[in-house]
Amino acid sequence: MSQIRKVLALTGIRSEYDLLFPLLKRLNAAEDFELGIVVSGAHLTPLHHYSVHQIEQDGFHIVAKIESFIWSDSVSAKVKSIGLIIQGLASVLAEEKPDLMIVLGDREEVLAGSMAATYMGVPIVHIAGGDQTDPSEGDVDEEVRHAASKLSHVHLTMHPAHSERLMNLGEEAWRVHTVGNGGIDRLASENGISLEQLAELLGPDVKGQYVIFIYHPLSSAIDMASKEVEIALEALSELNVPVFIGAPNSDPGFTKVLDVLDKFASKPGFHLYRNLPRAAFLTLLKNASCIVGNSSLGILEAPYLGLPAVNVGERQRGRISGRNVQFVNASFNEIKAAVQKALFDKGFSEQAIEDRYVYGDGQMADKSIEILRSLPEKTRLLAKKHIFHA
Template sequence: MTRRICVFTGGRAEYGHLRGLMRHLDADPGVTLRILVSGMHLAAEFGHTVDVIEADGFTIAARVEMLLSGDTPSATCASMGLGLIRFADALDRLRPDLLVVLGDRFEALAAAQAALVLGIPIAHLHGGEASEGVLDEAFRHAITKLAHLHFAAAEPYRQRIIQLGEAPDRVFTVGAPGLDGVGDGPPMDRTELEEELGFRLGPVNFLVTYHPVTLGGRPPEAAAAALFDALDRFPHAHVIVTRANADSGGRAINTAIDRFAADRPGRVFATASLGQRRYLSAMYHADVVIGNSSSGLIEAPVVGRPTVNLGDRQKGRLRAPSVIDCTEEAGAIAAAVERALGPEMRAVSARRESPYGRGGAAARIAGILARFPLDGLLHKSFHDLPAAGPAQEAVPS
């Protein structure tokens, strides 16, 4: 009897990290792969990227519509509630032996909640990380406590998962599976990429992705305006911008992105989604990766491109030496970009140093998922760390 493994994906970035794993699972004769698609994949405004999954040759086992039209925290809450109801129906019908979720999105949290109550063991990828500027920080750690197997992208993250009370023999350091895509094949050459996008690259090129900072107090439009002001200080540079995700404030940012691109035809290209191959190809042809996406910290260093990381959205994540952090002010962003374009950072980036491994994570994860014993997996004991020292006395009132 084959092991039924269901992989959940709710958006373009997450799928880019899961695609290699899905290929390995699909090729394993001992595994029956089921794919559960939801969230931004099913929305036209975010590129309807379920089409990309099917174009890659995968069969969708279930589609769960959950995103409500809205750009507010209450709309996100309502989407999570709707997702919980519909994921329960889908998972009850599919009845997998394992559910695989990645990362820290609210869509993944809702899927994991449904699986736990239905008695379906959960395998969680990219747990133990930190992104202190966004709600995803809490979502990620909550999924860790719901999950039964854990695949960390680096050893410090494995230790944090154990610190959260998870049994060490269920926590594996495997590297970042998204790096497998970097080595999947050669990127598009410049001409092919230009033809695919219908956009000509310039003498200098920036790849930009900016998402809402959901725990920040600054209006998303103001943060985007500062970024665009900085980009305009490099009028010779051509800019490829991917739109923001479905978090609160994302639609406001996307409206600003579309206006920015429309006002600068031929110099700025905006899209809801590039897909993994075009995105990585654009990264190869970019001189600097700019924004607050995790791809600037995970993929860009291995591709050999410097990153200008804005603000607090990725605060707490491990960084390669090719990542430059700056505040979300136009002057600070422009100065960081100037530094990234300089010979010193080009030399640093060329070393392609990364704290997340060099690929091969998908095969390691697939092997464990296919063979880890399932008996008793739902039962968890809290793993206590050794006492650090004597307890502090309470401060007298």
């Protein structure tokens, strides 16, 4: 039997953990890997209903919990949170001495984890690097994603164009692998709960046509977030279709967004849910008629389901997307027209299913674990060469 590799995975929020889950499950079951989870951020807060409990229920070994969430809408709170994660990881990495550390995406945990692991001499596996967004006013996630990639040693990307972008940034080709989006693994392999069970949780509106609304604040436009949410929900209120509203992430601006969501949740036809069990959310997503807002779900996972998506505002602009997506400004009329098209235009519904495999075919975990098995020894992984193109 080959040597056992010790792997730590860092997770800070439910949405990112759900994308990691298929690979973590495979690693946890493999005899040639020893997996430990480092939990931080929103997982440990009431805002996300202590989603650390889901990780425990999934049977993973949590090696450390790093309390890093600061309840504030300020950008400075986010910076302080990064510092807390780095401090916590310094002790964890010194004690655990992993062979690899896995991070995913472009949140603050990824940057903090990549910085700490680099200084501690731990090779980093970065999932979902090389992606690109292009909001007109900028977004810190873009800089964080690419900074984490340059600190990382192995890249598991969601799309061939992302792999090409990383190599254009100077990453060696042997370190870069296109594997797809782990979220699609879950859509392909998990059934969720029954519609009757979902109705018991959320009410009878789930048995007909309905819309999911999820909106996260954009770092460069915090003050606009609550206004954009109000405009979008006012537009949806005129369509007489039930709306199931998800809570925002923990980025600056989230408390003002929550205030607006709470206001609409008291109106007929609007339902606010917070941190639904994974199986319940899967059923909610699979039976939806449209997803509205600015969540990456509309770009990354919805195409696989043929689910129409209306992306409101600047967040997610510039990303590779399927024909299921309509990008609109935060305009009452644009949002209303786009959702009407998604719900009632049969031709649009038919084209939405045509780009199912934009971000993979549900084999991300299988591909990734074989890549991790084939990696060279630690010393070679750490010896990065940056290929600068003339």
